[in-house]
Amino acid sequence: MAAADTQYDYDLFTIGAGSGGVRASRVAAAHGARVAVAEEHRVGGTCVIRGCVPKKMLVYGAHFAEDLHDAARFGWTVGERRFDWIALRDAVLADVDRLNGLYRQTLENNKVTIFDERATITGPHEITLASGRTVTARIVLVATGARPFVPDCPGAELGITSNEAFHLDAVPERVLIAGGGYIANEFAGIFNALGAKVTIMNRGETILRGYDEALRDRLLQISLLKGIDFRFNASFRGIARSDGGALRVSMTGHDDLEADCVLFATGRLPNSGGLGLEAQGVTLGERGAIPVDRFSRTATDWIYAVGDVTDRVQLTPVAIREGQAFADTVFGDQPSSVDYDCIPSAVFSHPPLASVGMTEGEARNAYGGVKVYQSDFRPMKNVIAGRNERSLYKMVCDGTSGRILGLHMIGPDAPEILQAAAVAVKAGLTKADFDATVALHPTMAEELVLMR
Numbered sequence: 001m002a003a004a005d006t007q008y009d010y011d012l013f014t015i016g017a018g019s020g021g022v023r024a025s026r027v028a029a030a031h032g033a034r035v036a037v038a039e040e041h042r043v044g045g046t047c048v049i050r051g052c053v054p055k056k057m058l059v060y061g062a063h064f065a066e067d068l069h070d071a072a073r074f075g076w077t078v079g080e081r082r083f084d085w086i087a088l089r090d091a092v093l094a095d096v097d098r099l100n101g102l103y104r105q106t107l108e109n110n111k112v113t114i115f116d117e118r119a120t121i122t123g124p125h126e127i128t129l130a131s132g133r134t135v136t137a138r139i140v141l142v143a144t145g146a147r148p149f150v151p152d153c154p155g156a157e158l159g160i161t162s163n164e165a166f167h168l169d170a171v172p173e174r175v176l177i178a179g180g181g182y183i184a185n186e187f188a189g190i191f192n193a194l195g196a197k198v199t200i201m202n203r204g205e206t207i208l209r210g211y212d213e214a215l216r217d218r219l220l221q222i223s224l225l226k227g228i229d230f231r232f233n234a235s236f237r238g239i240a241r242s243d244g245g246a247l248r249v250s251m252t253g254h255d256d257l258e259a260d261c262v263l264f265a266t267g268r269l270p271n272s273g274g275l276g277l278e279a280q281g282v283t284l285g286e287r288g289a290i291p292v293d294r295f296s297r298t299a300t301d302w303i304y305a306v307g308d309v310t311d312r313v314q315l316t317p318v319a320i321r322e323g324q325a326f327a328d329t330v331f332g333d334q335p336s337s338v339d340y341d342c343i344p345s346a347v348f349s350h351p352p353l354a355s356v357g358m359t360e361g362e363a364r365n366a367y368g369g370v371k372v373y374q375s376d377f378r379p380m381k382n383v384i385a386g387r388n389e390r391s392l393y394k395m396v397c398d399g400t401s402g403r404i405l406g407l408h409m410i411g412p413d414a415p416e417i418l419q420a421a422a423v424a425v426k427a428g429l430t431k432a433d434f435d436a437t438v439a440l441h442p443t444m445a446e447e448l449v450l451m452r
């Protein structure tokens with residue numbers, strides 16, 4: 001980095017210490033920049049504090065319900081089974097505390113100053129903290145993430161979002177989940193396994209729009225088998241608390257429904273309001289997203305933005321890459337930008353699904369000839385367990401060259417398996433390359449090289 005510009009208090013001031021902000025701050029500091037970061041909630045951001053990480057732990061916790069049931073089929077005598085939500089909740093929250101501490105330590109080890117308060121941009125290169133203190137910085141990075149969107153309806157305040165789901169005092173007996181996306185299907189799997197009666201309602205007639213149709217359909221069928229109810233083409237009319245304390249939900253196209261908890265999982269909106277961006281020449285885009293160029297720079301040359309607040313791809317590893325590329329570009333003299341092609345993603349539903357590249361529908365629209373290979377199988381473990389759940393792997397290839405355009409999987413450990421296979425898809429390998437690889441037997445993953 002060029003010599004420090006002492007005209008400003010800091011070379012970089014980052015607003016928001018989530019995945020993108022922390023990576024950008026610590027890498028910029030390692031490049032020699034004088035860095036400060038402001039966080040009004042907890043260092044770590046959505047993923048670590050109230051998203052991916054605690055959610056995955058709940059998924060693990062919930063899965064024991066099935067595992068304990070299946071254990072008996074494998075000869076184990078399992079004693080009385082009891083589940084203690086408070087024990088799981090508090091173990092998860094304790095680990096969140098541990099991670100929060102590690103993230104703070106990472107920043108401190110890199111000599112990044114942390115302000116535990118809200119920051120807003122109040123003038124050119126000027127930031128004002130909630131305490132009233134004003135500081136200046138050559139570059140400001142906005143990494144404030146996103147927040148749950150709650151549709152407007154009478155009684156909406158009676159519902160909760162994923163933020164609150166991690167802090168419940170008990171597993172609700174009846175849960176109505178609004179939305180059919182990631183969060184809806186993940187929490188449906190968790191609450192259903194933990195004994196709740198779960199209903200998903202969605203405004204459209206599908207779940208997980210954007211994923212391959214065959215996978216979506218398989219998850220829907222398995223979820224129904226597990227006892228999750230679905231209500232499609234349903235919009236809220238209103239939510240009211242009845243005398244007994246339950247929530248009475250009325251919706252279009254369906255009968256009223258009683259629930260003990262309504263969880264909104266209806267998308268997330270960029271946290272861009274009230275930061276003072278417009279006054280500095282940054283006009284917000286659709287849904288409040290901050291428009292940026294491929295180097296994450298806004299229309300104002302000293303303001304940058306990374307992560308969910310830019311609404312490019314709302315995924316943690318993408319925010320981290322954007323933060324890294326920003327720091328390398330601006331403070332490391334290595335201009336770099338993120339490659340958004342072939343980003344793998346997963347839904348940690350029961351069972352999980354994972355995907356990389358084009359769906360069959362997208363590939364057929366983009367390419368003339370497309371060849372699709374599939375493996376529809378019952379995992380060995382499910383046979384003895386008497387669990388009638390079939391996995392589905394699907395490979396979408398360019399009909400001419402055989403290059404893999406998309407790979408889609410639903411079944412146990414699908415995200416673990418897909419991460420490795422995504423390397424091959426990203427590298428442009430073909431179906432023939434997969435066929436040339438000897439199967440690793442007996443595994444579920446071997447189906448990847450045995451598809452017909």
Ligand code: NDP
Binds near residue numbers: 181345
């Ligand atoms: P999603 O975008 O996945 O799903 C939102 C759902 O809400 C969709 O079913 C959508 O319907 C519906 N919806 C959207 N707007 C409205 C509205 N105005 N009224 C009623 N319904 C509406 O969002 P989530 O909240 O589940 O998750 C937010 C984001 O967080 C995800 O997009 C993802 O990027 C990230 N995430 C990633 C995870 C992972 O990687 N495993 C886990 C959790 C979250 P329709 O289908 O009609 O659009």
